[in-house]
Amino acid sequence: MWKASPPPQIPTDAQDRITTALGKLNNAGMEKAADAVEIIAEVPRYQRSQPPEGMDTAPSLDGPEGPQEGGER
Known part of the structure; x- marks a missing residue:
């Protein structure tokens, strides 16, 4: 069975x-659950002010600013 070690900021009950x-x-x-969590994670109300230690903080190529080069405007 899959078991992940959670970031330390998650309350034990959750x-x-x-x-x-x-x-x-x-x-x-599991795929549906992952999709749902990804959707929730995009909602500013539910986002942390600081990412958990060890998490990649690099912006994605298709982040809120959109593609940086060669994309449509």
């Missing part, structure tokens, strides 16, 4: 609930 729920899912359910 971590336990997430881990328990993920343990009930098949592969298709």
Whole structure:
């Protein structure tokens, strides 16, 4: 069974609930859960002011500013 080590800022109750729920899912359910978390993570209200230590903070190529070169304007 997949078990991730959570960032230290996650409250234990939330971590336990997430881990328990993920343990009930098949592969298709895990994909849906990952999609849902990615959507929630884009909502400013739910974002941390600082990323967890060790997380990549480099902007994505298609971030909020859009493509840097060669993209449509």
